[in-house]
Amino acid sequence: MQAGWTAHTDAVTRLMESYATLPEGAPVRLAKPTSNLFRGREDASYALDVSGLGGVIEIDGDVAEVQGMCTYERLVDATLRHGRIPMVVPQLRTITLGGAVAGLGIEATSFRNGLPHESVIEMDVLTGSGTLVTTKPGDALFDAFPNSYGSLGYAIRLRIELERVQPYVELRHVPFRSAADLSVAVSQIVDAGEWDGERVDGLDGVAFEPGDLRLTLARWTDRTGPTSDYTGQQVYYRSVRERATDRLTIDDYLWRWDTDWFWCSRAFGAQHPVVRRLWPRRWRRSDVYSRLVALDRRWRVGERLDRLAGRPQAERVVQDVEVPVDLLAQFLSWFDAEVGLRPVWLCPLVTRRASSDRPWSSYPLRSGTTYVNVGFWGNVAVGPQAPLSPRNRAIEAKVEELGGHKSLYSEAFYDRETFDRLYGVETLTEVRREHDPDGRLTDLYSKVVGHR
Numbered sequence: 001m002q003a004g005w006t007a008h009t010d011a012v013t014r015l016m017e018s019y020a021t022l023p024e025g026a027p028v029r030l031a032k033p034t035s036n037l038f039r040g041r042e043d044a045s046y047a048l049d050v051s052g053l054g055g056v057i058e059i060d061g062d063v064a065e066v067q068g069m070c071t072y073e074r075l076v077d078a079t080l081r082h083g084r085i086p087m088v089v090p091q092l093r094t095i096t097l098g099g100a101v102a103g104l105g106i107e108a109t110s111f112r113n114g115l116p117h118e119s120v121i122e123m124d125v126l127t128g129s130g131t132l133v134t135t136k137p138g139d140a141l142f143d144a145f146p147n148s149y150g151s152l153g154y155a156i157r158l159r160i161e162l163e164r165v166q167p168y169v170e171l172r173h174v175p176f177r178s179a180a181d182l183s184v185a186v187s188q189i190v191d192a193g194e195w196d197g198e199r200v201d202g203l204d205g206v207a208f209e210p211g212d213l214r215l216t217l218a219r220w221t222d223r224t225g226p227t228s229d230y231t232g233q234q235v236y237y238r239s240v241r242e243r244a245t246d247r248l249t250i251d252d253y254l255w256r257w258d259t260d261w262f263w264c265s266r267a268f269g270a271q272h273p274v275v276r277r278l279w280p281r282r283w284r285r286s287d288v289y290s291r292l293v294a295l296d297r298r299w300r301v302g303e304r305l306d307r308l309a310g311r312p313q314a315e316r317v318v319q320d321v322e323v324p325v326d327l328l329a330q331f332l333s334w335f336d337a338e339v340g341l342r343p344v345w346l347c348p349l350v351t352r353r354a355s356s357d358r359p360w361s362s363y364p365l366r367s368g369t370t371y372v373n374v375g376f377w378g379n380v381a382v383g384p385q386a387p388l389s390p391r392n393r394a395i396e397a398k399v400e401e402l403g404g405h406k407s408l409y410s411e412a413f414y415d416r417e418t419f420d421r422l423y424g425v426e427t428l429t430e431v432r433r434e435h436d437p438d439g440r441l442t443d444l445y446s447k448v449v450g451h452r
Contacts (some may be wrong), residue, residue, distance in 0.1 A: 004057060008067060011052030012132070012156060018049035019130045028128050028440045030069075030154055035290075037103075037409050048126075053156060054096075058445060059084075063121065064164045066096030068155040076254055084162040087119035091257040092286040099153035104147050104363060104407055106320070106347055106373050108202030109163075111190050114352035117146040117360070119161040127153040128436025129450045130263060144431045147362035147423065149408060150446040152431055157446070162170060162259060166220040168227065169253040171246040173239075176213045179329035183372070185215060185346045186325050190370050202253070205346040210336055211345075215238050218253065229253070230259055231281060235271050237263045237343070261286045262390070264377055265402050301381075313380035313386040317341060318411070322349065322371040325405035334398055340393050342442065345375035361424035362404060371404070389413055402429070419445050 022028065031047035043177070050069050056078040057065040064086075066075055072086070073093035081087050086097075090105035099105075100116040101123070113119060122136050125145065133153075135142040145152055174180040175197070182205065189200050195217055202218030227247045230236035236256045241247060248256065260271065269275040269287060296302050306314060317339060323331045325348065335344070344432060349372075350364045365371060380391050393413045399406050400422065412419070419425065428444055 001308065007052060007055070008057050008157065011050075011067070012172060015053065015126065015156065016130070017133070019126070022046050022048075025438070025440075027384050028126075028130075035294060036293060036367055048154075050380065057157070059162070062164075064162055066097050066158050066160060066161050067125075068158060071095065072097065072100070073255075076081070080165075080251060081163055082162075083164055083166075085162055085165050085254065086111040086116070087161050088116045089254050090432075091254060091255075091262070093258050094287045097158055097160070100156065100374055101155055102147075102152075103149050103409055106349055108204040108216070108347065110347060110349035110373075111200075111203045111370070112193070112350075113163070114350065115146070115363075116160045121159040121161065123155050123159065124157040125153040125158050125435075127436065128440035129433070130440075131435070132156065135399065140427075140431050141435060143358060144361050144424070145428050146360050147210075148444060149429065149447050150429060150440055152271055153441065153446060165201075165250050166222040168221050168223060168225075169248050169250055170219045170221050170223070171248065171253075172198075172217040173241075173243055173246070176215065177190065177211050179207065179210075179213060179332045180291070182207075182213045182215060182346070183328045186372065187370060187388060188330075189215075189217070190325075190348060191312045193277040203348055206237060207332060207342050208241055208334070212241070213449065215346075216240055220250070229362050230256060231275055231284065233273065235260055235263075244392075258286045259284045261289045262375070262377065263343060265289055285370055312381040312383040315382045315386040315389055315391050316411075317380050317391050317395070318377045319392065320375045320407040320409070321399045321404055322373050322397060322406075323402050325370040325372050327402045327404075328372045328374070331398065331402055331404075335374075335376075335395075338398075339376070339380060339382065341376045341378045343385050345373070347373040347375070349373060361427040364424060365405065371386060408444075413446045414449060416445060417450075419449060 026046045029047050030050050033136060053067045054069040055067050056075060057067060059079060059082050062214050072089055075097060076085060076089060088105060088107050088109050090100050090107055095105060101120055105116045122134060125133050125135055125141060127133055133141060139151065189195050191202055194200055199218045199219055203216040205213060207213045225247060226250055235372045265271055270279050270284065348370055350370050351367055352446060353359065353367055382390060392411060396406060396413060423444065426443065
């Protein structure tokens with residue numbers, strides 16, 4: 001499983017040689033076979049050879065050396081053999097470590113451990129100028145890199161912190177009648193690290209309906225006993241509503257959301273008992289569903305079926321946003337009235353960067369503030385206005401009004417001035433001048449907004 005330093009050196013050599021063969025002025029892009037982006041991707045007519053850069057180089061105690069194209073599925077498989085996991089493991093198996101650091105990732109340990117880039121000790125970045133730069137926290141390149149989505153370069157090697165875990169996870173699904181009550185509980189858990197006298201190692205939740213919200217409290221344990229299996233006929237998100245407690249292996253816990261892509265597999269019929277029995281288990285994965293979505297977008301199957309059925313034209317609303325915990329109830333109330341998608345995922349986070357340090361320039365969350373990530377993914381019937389994306393634009397405005405922030409893995413609709421202000425583009429531009437003076441890499445606005 002581990003690539004080893006010799007193999008890594010060979011892979012880097014191939015990468016640099018492929019850069020040297022790019023036509024003069026050609027944009028610098030990676031030849032990645034998969035993507036977890038939900039927006040248009042750039043043409044990759046000329047792409048860098050990243051073969052051999054998808055593994056774990058070395059694990060030494062609580063530190064791992066990892067290649068940038070290594071998926072979390074492969075990374076976790078290696079670290080669990082040592083009784084450890086990355087400080088934050090994003091929900092989907094095929095997210096890469098380099099991708100999570102350049103594009104942000106989040107999960108149930110984020111209330112303790114922040115975001116994936118905050119546990120990076122050092123990384124090698126291939127810049128637009130073709131130079132491999134080793135950078136650390138406090139360096140201008142490092143601090144601007146999170147949320148840069150390849151506009152500053154690509155992480156080729158990352159040295160990251162790991163944390164110890166136990167083989168099993170005990171879950172408590174705690175119900176709340178209102179978002180306000182849930183927010184109070186989140187703040188208490190963040191402050192104390194426990195609930196009702198029991199340690200909390202992982203914290204996330206689901207808002208099923210305005211009066212039906214659940215927080216899932218996870219605790220690592222070595223206590224043996226029966227465990228649930230949500231890779232078969234049972235669907236995990238339903239259990240959050242149906243059970244008060246549960247037990248999973250640590251591996252199943254980390255990928256509990258991947259099997260059904262949270263709840264989005266229902267759009268393909270994969271949660272219907274008959275279809276589920278026929279749907280091969282190896283195909284119950286987020287990357288399979290993602291490919292189906294890509295095919296639907298390419299051939300517009302859903303749009304054609306809606307037209308034939310006489311249904312209003314739908315707007316795709318696929319976003320993750322962060323709002324301060326004390327404003328979560330206000331956001332959800334507005335969201336229910338103006339958008340109406342349910343369920344939504346809730347994941348608290350607190351940045352690890354100290355208040356005395358500079359904030360992450362491209363994603364400036366306030367130090368010491370508890371935020372809640374709200375994830376919602378679906379279609380909303382809006383009629384002829386759908387091509388103008390009115391719901392997505394309204395969400396952007398509301399999140400800005402509440403002092404929150406929006407992830408950029410999906411579509412964005414900001415005007416240039418607003419985008420530059422929210423995502424630290426002035427700092428990005430300064431770093432780009434130093435490391436990509438010829439503009440070989442596409443700038444962030446063009447990547448996430450201008451592609452439309």
